[in-house]
Amino acid sequence: MNIKLKYFSWIRVKLKKSHDLIEFDQTISFKELKINLISKDPVFQEIFEDKSVKYFLNLTEIYDENQKLNNGDILALLPPVTGG
Amino acid sequence: MIKITYESFDLEKEFISISSVSNGAYSFFLGAVRSDLSSSNKKIKGIYLECYEELALAQLKKIRRRALNNWKLNECLIIHRIGKLDLGEKIVLVITASSHRTKAIEACEFVIDSLKIDVAFWKFHLLGNDEKEIVLQKNSDGKKMLKWKDIIN
Numbered sequence: 001m002n003i004k005l006k007y008f009s010w011i012r013v014k015l016k017k018s019h020d021l022i023e024f025d026q027t028i029s030f031k032e033l034k035i036n037l038i039s040k041d042p043v044f045q046e047i048f049e050d051k052s053v054k055y056f057l058n059l060t061e062i063y064d065e066n067q068k069l070n071n072g073d074i075l076a077l078l079p080p081v082t083g084g
Numbered sequence: 085m086i087k088i089t090y091e092s093f094d095l096e097k098e099f100i101s102i103s104s105v106s107n108g109a110y111s112f113f114l115g116a117v118r119s120d121l122s123s124s125n126k127k128i129k130g131i132y133l134e135c136y137e138e139l140a141l142a143q144l145k146k147i148r149r150r151a152l153n154n155w156k157l158n159e160c161l162i163i164h165r166i167g168k169l170d171l172g173e174k175i176v177l178v179i180t181a182s183s184h185r186t187k188a189i190e191a192c193e194f195v196i197d198s199l200k201i202d203v204a205f206w207k208f209h210l211l212g213n214d215e216k217e218i219v220l221q222k223n224s225d226g227k228k229m230l231k232w233k234d235i236i237n
Contacts, residue, residue, distance in 0.1 A: 006136065008134060008204070008206055009134060009206035009218060010218050012134075013218065052221075056136075059138060059142055076136055078136065079206065080201075080220070081201065081202070081203055081204055081205055081206060081221065082200075082205065082206050083135075083140075083164060083199060083200065083203050083204075083205025083206070083207065084115055084164075084175070084176050084196055084199045084200040084203075084205070
């Protein structure tokens with residue numbers, strides 16, 4: 001299954017990319033995704049430790065680390081917003 | 085009406101687009117790019133606005149709906165620019181229309197306060213020579229939003 005990750009603001013700058021498409025053999029949870037990402041790039045450790053970062057799955061904010069991710073899901077990593 | 089756009093907008097044209105004889109009051113908020121110093125005391129040359137457009141549109145719709153319902157507005161228009169903007173350029177326009185001024189003014193303030201902390205836009209200061217500085221959210225914006233907790237359903 002494929003999950004698209006979208007990065008914004010300082011997260012995009014730190015990772016030097018705006019998105020990723022990640023493949024997994026089976027359904028995983030948000031927590032398992034985090035562990036997987038940290039193992040690939042330590043920058044994710046800093047991102048996930050930052051309590052101000054919000055996570056939106058298919059445009060809805062998620063709070064539960066056990067949330068299951070499905071094929072075609074889009075997960076966005078959002079720092080505090082600064083529009084207006 | 086909600087719009088996220090790279091293009092500038094015309095105040096009179098936008099006013100006409102929502103004007104109606106049933107409105108006795110309009111309240112406007114116009115945000116613009118001001119001359120400022122970066123955190124490293126460099127003069128900013130402009131700003132760059134990044135956006136997660138699908139999410140920002142959904143969030144703006146929710147804010148607009150809350151403003152319309154809570155203050156029984158006749159109309160609420162929100163336009164937000166994205167991309168590169170020079171000093172002095174317009175960033176955001178909010179117009180609320182109501183029968184009476186109190187509702188229009190309060191609702192307009194609610195919309196811009198909400199937009200500041202709840203909509204997927206991010207500012208960068210442009211410092212010249214391709215140098216950018218990320219603008220951080222102000223604590224005061226979050227505190228300002230607290231006043232609406234008891235007012236909004």
